[in-house]
Amino acid sequence: MTEHTHPDTVLPKETVRVGCCAHREVAADAGFYVRYREIVWSLTAGLFLLVGYVGERLGLSHEGAVGLYLVTYVLGGWDLTVDLVRSVRQRRFVFNVDLLMLLAAIGAAILGNWAEGAFLLFLFALSHGLEHLASDRARHAIRALADLTPDVALVLRNGREVEVPISELALGETVLVKPGERIPVDGTVSAGRSAVDQAPITGESVPVEKTVGSPVFAGTVNGDGALEIANERAVGDRTLDRVVRLVEEAQTQKAPTERFADRFSAIFVPFVLVADLLLIVVPPLLGLMSWSDSFYRGMVMLVGACPCALALGTPSAVLAGIAQAARHGVLVKGGAHLENLGNVRAVAFDKTGTLTVGQPSVTDVVPIDGTEEELLSVAAAVERRSSHPLAEAVVCRAAGLPILEAGELQNVPGKGLRATIGGETAEVGSLRLFESPPPRVVDAVVRLSGRSVIV
Template sequence: MHDESVTPEKLIAAIKPTGLDAQLAERGQKFGSGASAQRRRAIAVGISGLLTALGLILQWTHAGPAALQIAVFVGAIVAGGWFIFPKALAAARRFSPDMNLLMTIAVAGAAIIGEWSEGAAVTFLFGLSELLEAFSVQRARRAIESLLQLSPETALLKRGDAFEEVPVETVKADDVFAVKSGSRVPLDGEVIAGVSAVNQAPITGESLPVDKKTGDQVFAGTINGEGSLEVRVTKAAGDTMLARIIKLVGEAQAQKAPSERFVDVFAKYYTPAVMVLALLVFFVPPLLFGGPWSVWAYRALVLLVIACPCALVISTPVSIVSGLTAMARRGVLIKGGAHLEAVGKLRALAVDKTGTITEGNPRVRRVVTFNGNNETDVTRIAAAIDTHSEHPLAKAVVAYAEEKRVAFRRSEDYQARTGRGAEAVLDGHHYFVGNHRFAHELAVCSEEIERALAEIEQEGQSVVVVGHKPHADCKGEV
């Protein structure tokens, strides 16, 4: 249920006592403040580590007075714990003990018994684990930010016979907007006018542009090709396919791995249990057995120090960050720790062919000739036309010609035929290059050619037809 009395200001005020901070985000705003805070944490943890190492060297070599060693360790504790201690204080106020509180008590105990090196080491290791966890959060923010950049902030809204550029948030369902050649589609909708090839790779992962005509669906964040489209809005800005993807990515990135969830649950019970045990060690022997208070106070503090589970706390984020980084170097992007751990339980794997098993870059496999033409001439003509285009299949043809060292010059009077191919003039002759449909429309396919094209298409390969375009007294041929 939505309560209108709960304002953003009230939410921010409610969050602050927990030791955290919040601010109101706006569309287009980048997460610079988060990155800045993370840099400050990284610098602080680095300083803490260096001071801890320096203090240990001074301690082991007995260089300098004891006061100097203590000062260095205190500096390490302050540098590594300035963003942890407020969380511990907030946890104590809420009577909800957690790892932050246990670590703070352990550091305080180490300081009381004079084990400053132990306190500095605990602070540095715990601060490092917090920093690694913050890195994973920042990774989620960057992923969402990159997705937000896919969608334009404005749309060319049709009003009467004119078009006006307006913010996408103001566009409603059933409104009509235009998409210029080479522009990104701002909202999900249905094409009502125009023909074009749309690059849907940012949304669907398809490596080749998809032909769009009247009645076809387009998605926000996709890239229009050479044609111009008029689109009727089917979903508002907050309900588009891209908006749902952003929401799913955010939820997936926020999910903790099972091992991380275990640490949280473990801390919920472990922290108060250790604190109770330390109190028992402090009170029971002196009260029941007459032990010296100073000795058992020391031992209770020692228990708090050695009970701080630094290895458990630091092992989980280190393992997850290392795994995600190692996979990223190999070109594999994993949404988060939960999905990384799920890989270990896989028994079968289903993958998309294009861009996964294959590279996602088309290549010319073979050239089939008809009507006495040779491979070199066919390649030369196709490359001369396709050198005008940025279409992935056209680039593949040009790359094949260059690989085979086939010399070609740029054709003239080039005209793109959206969803079909292109045509141009070369050496005074009219040629075309395009798909099976284009060849059909030009009526240049014989029964022999139809059989050959059907066999190639059954193999799952794309067909590019090259030939003379019918004109004047020329009936055309493939």
């Protein structure tokens, strides 16, 4: 078996900057420990912190409690320390809240406040773990979008059906898409008729009828009819590929609050370190206090100056919001736009003239002869075996009515269904299914214009 990739949509597995720390992206199929290692370490650090804190109050020796706190220091501060050392070695060191947090924890230990220092590192490690988890989920959501398109396509070459990798398709080639398959290309229908579910691309809740000359998009799902499609866009230039790139760009765009936090940290951290150094050195030189008292006050200031909530809260919230929106088919191009949603007080929709909930439902039943119940019973008997969204709506509307038995079901591609009920033929579908529909039927369809009509 040969694996085929989408060269322009697959994202590189590389080290990226997320928030304050470097983070290596984790594959979606990685094991539990690999995916959740940071969370596991931070929670384990919190457990040792809790045991040490409670143990001290239940009679545990100070040395025993410090030993437990040391484990928290190692687990909670390992990634932070490794990242800082790496940044120095690679000559990309910057003053940020990471350095301030590490120095504050060390200062707390020097003061003998091991529990406070351990709590700082536990909180920082847990926040980073959750932030990186949200970042990975956002990237996996992007890959899920890219995976909507198949890796291979069925191409008509010299009258034969040939399966070829999607990356080897040439512009202008004819692709055959069978009922129920995902469409692999952006192009125009050259033969056939069907209803296509375009929800992944356009958000339309009802499948759209496609005939010769209709445009189709990669990643959408073909309905009951077979389609021949002329390929018009190369891989990487398809609509879905562009959507994936837009979502990827959204992950790199920082919200105003994030940019403010970065600017604030770049100024605040050096200021705190310089002020802390002066607080430690100047008073003893002036004879105002002893070196030990001065050092103690400097460490207290260092611990109290850590703005961890400012540095960690915004990136985590933005990444989680963008990932959740992408998972539901909503593209938010950057944290700035996500923040602006907080100021929205009214939304005006103008697309199909109606607001939908993404689930078709029957709004009107217009019997030409007989009653509504009889019409619904016949329609539901035929539609019960269909997976079309409109068929499900008919069956749902007919719930509670007598169930009729339909004979052999015949699919008329792009038009509807035909079955035998009680020795008579029942046809359910669009108006095109009928060669010469009665004028009263045509009039009823016209009155219901703007809605999807089943006859």
